Amino acid sequence: MEQTDRRHSVWVAFGTTGVVGSIRETDDGYVVTMAGADASLGTYPSMDVAKSALYSAMPAGSDWPRFEQH
Numbered sequence: 559m560e561q562t563d564r565r566h567s568v569w570v571a572f573g574t575t576g577v578v579g580s581i582r583e584t585d586d587g588y589v590v591t592m593a594g595a596d597a598s599l600g601t602y603p604s605m606d607v608a609k610s611a612l613y614s615a616m617p618a619g620s621d622w623p624r625f626e627q628h
Contacts, residue, residue: 568628571609573623574620578612581609587601587602588604588605589601590611599615
């Protein structure tokens, strides 16, 4: 039996002042964590929904962040 390892990606979100959060892919979905937070915002079913959740947690009037995959 062959076993394969699935690699999960991480995207870092950058705002105008630097890193604002990250999105980590898991087997259960996409986990959003804001920079400096002790806990995640939650797990979301798609990358688009996760990006929107991260953006909605940013201060009002913020520009849409730039996401870089790592």
